[in-house]
Amino acid sequence: MPKAADSHSFLPLTEATFFILLSLAPGAKHGYAIMKDVSYMSNGRITFSTGTLYGALKRLLDLGWIERSGEEGSELAETSRSRKEYKLTALGKAVFTSETSRMKELVQLATAANAKEG
Amino acid sequence: MQVIPKKFQQISWRNLVSWIYRVSLSLYPKSYRDRFGTEMNDVFNHALAEHSSQSRLKALSFLGRELRDAPVSILRQHFAANSFWLRPYPINIIAFIFSFILVGLLDYWNTAQTFVGLQGFLINLLSLALAGAISGLAIGILADPQHKNLFAFCGSIGFLLANIYVPQILSRIFPDAFAASGQGMEILLPFLFPIVEGFVFGLFIGLASGRWHNLLQFSGWGSLALFMGFFVNRLSAALLQSFLFHSATQNIAQMGIIGFFMPYLLEGAIMGALFGRIKITKTSLSAKQSSLG
Numbered sequence: 001m002p003k004a005a006d007s008h009s010f011l012p013l014t015e016a017t018f019f020i021l022l023s024l025a026p027g028a029k030h031g032y033a034i035m036k037d038v039s040y041m042s043n044g045r046i047t048f049s050t051g052t053l054y055g056a057l058k059r060l061l062d063l064g065w066i067e068r069s070g071e072e073g074s075e076l077a078e079t080s081r082s083r084k085e086y087k088l089t090a091l092g093k094a095v096f097t098s099e100t101s102r103m104k105e106l107v108q109l110a111t112a113a114n115a116k117e118g
Numbered sequence: 119m120q121v122i123p124k125k126f127q128q129i130s131w132r133n134l135v136s137w138i139y140r141v142s143l144s145l146y147p148k149s150y151r152d153r154f155g156t157e158m159n160d161v162f163n164h165a166l167a168e169h170s171s172q173s174r175l176k177a178l179s180f181l182g183r184e185l186r187d188a189p190v191s192i193l194r195q196h197f198a199a200n201s202f203w204l205r206p207y208p209i210n211i212i213a214f215i216f217s218f219i220l221v222g223l224l225d226y227w228n229t230a231q232t233f234v235g236l237q238g239f240l241i242n243l244l245s246l247a248l249a250g251a252i253s254g255l256a257i258g259i260l261a262d263p264q265h266k267n268l269f270a271f272c273g274s275i276g277f278l279l280a281n282i283y284v285p286q287i288l289s290r291i292f293p294d295a296f297a298a299s300g301q302g303m304e305i306l307l308p309f310l311f312p313i314v315e316g317f318v319f320g321l322f323i324g325l326a327s328g329r330w331h332n333l334l335q336f337s338g339w340g341s342l343a344l345f346m347g348f349f350v351n352r353l354s355a356a357l358l359q360s361f362l363f364h365s366a367t368q369n370i371a372q373m374g375i376i377g378f379f380m381p382y383l384l385e386g387a388i389m390g391a392l393f394g395r396i397k398i399t400k401t402s403l404s405a406k407q408s409s410l411g
Contacts, residue, residue, distance in 0.1 A: 032161045049183045050162045051191030054154045058195075084157055 007094035010063075011102055019046055020056055021088065021096040024066060028087040031057065057086060065092030132170060135181065136163055145192045147199035207394030213256030214390030215383050217249035218347070222382030226370060243278065250277025250319065257323055257393055269326040276322025280315035288314065308352075309345065316344030335396055343392035351385035 013021070016038075023029060023037040031053060039047045048056070060066045069085040088096065139162050143155050162184070170177035224245045227233055233241045254273015258266035292307060320340020324333030358377055359365045365372040368381070 031157055032164045035161065035165065047183060049187035049191070050158045050165070051184070051187045053161070054158050055191050055194060058150070058154065058198075083160060 007091065007098040010095050011099055013095070013099050015042075016046055016048070016052075016056060017060070018096075018099060020060065021065070021092060021099075024086060024088045024092070025096060028069075028085040030083050030085050034086065060092070063091075064089055065095055132166060135166065139184070142188060146195050149199055150195045207260060207390065209259060210256045210394040211387050211390035213252050214393065215386035217253045218382040218386030218389070219379055220245055220249045220252075222379050225382075226378065246278045246281050247274045250274040253277065253319075253389075253393070254323055254326070256390070257396075258326065260394065261396065262327060265326060269323060272322040272326040273319070276319040279322070280318035284311065284315045284318060309348070312344035312348035313341045316340035316342065319344065332396075339392060339396050343389045346392060347385040347389040350388045351381040354384050355381040 019038040019042055020034060022041065023034045029037065031050075034057075035048050035050075035053050057066070057068075061068055061071075065088065066086050067089050069087075140159055143151060143159060146155070165180060166177065169180040224242060227241065228238070231238075251270045251274035254276070255266055255270035257273065258269025262269065288307065288310065317337045317340055320336035320338070320343075321333065323340065324336035327333070327336070355368050358373065358380060359368060363373045363377055365377075368378060370378040
């Protein structure tokens with residue numbers, strides 16, 4: 001499993017991945033809540049189908065960025081068989097923070113460049 | 119007025135869509151389905167209920183998105199799972215390509231009458247036996263490495279008998295097809311050949327595995343593999359002749375070596391891939407009994 005220190009090696013993230021991590025940043029959520037959250041936060045620009053959502057969640061589980069209730073090694077308690085919750089792991093949080101910092105730097109650079117031009 | 123039974127009244131379009139979605143989930147690899155299937159079904163039903171409570175248009179847009187993404191998602195998961203249907207078996211594919219290039223060469227020699235009389239007969243015999251042995255060896259290496267030589271031997275005999283006796287047997291059953299063109303089974307016969315030949319070849323390969331269950335598996339897959347291989351051979355030859363070489367027949371002078379052998383290469387590749395699908399049962403009955411005892 002990659003360490004939190006390696007989180008920079010995964011950057012930049014795709015928009016869809018970033019929105020999933022963003023949706024899970026405040027706390028654990030189940031699949032349908034993530035789907036709605038991402039659509040709402042992106043103003044309907046990113047709308048997952050169930051196939052793409054679970055494909056992305058599986059990839060993030062495999063990367064160890066999120067954990068799923070009821071699965072081995074997860075701290076989340078299983079509430080129902082069909083309603084699993086997803087939560088960011090330490091590595092997931094580190095990747096999300098690194099990506100946010102990277103974006104912040106970009107925005108700062110762009111703002112400075114715009115200010116000079118103005 | 120016709121009364122609609124109550125159970126049919128309850129079948130709404132949403133129930134139908136929901137049922138179709140549940141069925142479509144079975145197209146995902148088993149491991150993925152077991153892990154996420156129930157949850158995906160639950161999320162789909164929630165989303166469908168919510169969208170359809172807003173408007174028909176929203177429900178349609180949701181379903182359109184599902185329909186658009188499903189094939190890619192399914193295929194992606196099969197690739198990720200290194201699935202049964204997409205697993206490459208290079209050794210099988212290479213061996214069958216080699217064998218069928220040899221068969222192509224034999225077809226060329228026979229057409230050009232390069233070897234005649236006893237010499238031609240022996241060349242035919244040896245080439246077919248060698249092609250069968252190579253294919254059988256490759257299947258054996260994957261299926262049961264300890265007995266790979268037996269697989270090669272059985273493959274050689276099976277391929278030889280399939281290619282020599284099957285045409286003779288079929289010509290006796292359907293004499294019209296050979297007597298004059300445009301009669302009886304003439305059109306179907308070329309497709310019947312590979313099915314029966316594949317069955318015979320598979321039967322002999324199955325014999326090497328020594329299990330009845332495998333025998334039936336190999337015969338069935340053999341028929342399918344040879345049929346698919348033949349179909350791809352004829353289709354690719356027709357396409358090459360028509361669009362690339364504008365040749366009236368599969369003529370080596372007009373199509374060149376690559377053009378001539380390409381259909382055989384594709385045939386071998388398809389057959390190698392299909393034969394690689396077979397999972398044989400290795401545990402013998404006596405071993406099972408001793409483990410139970």
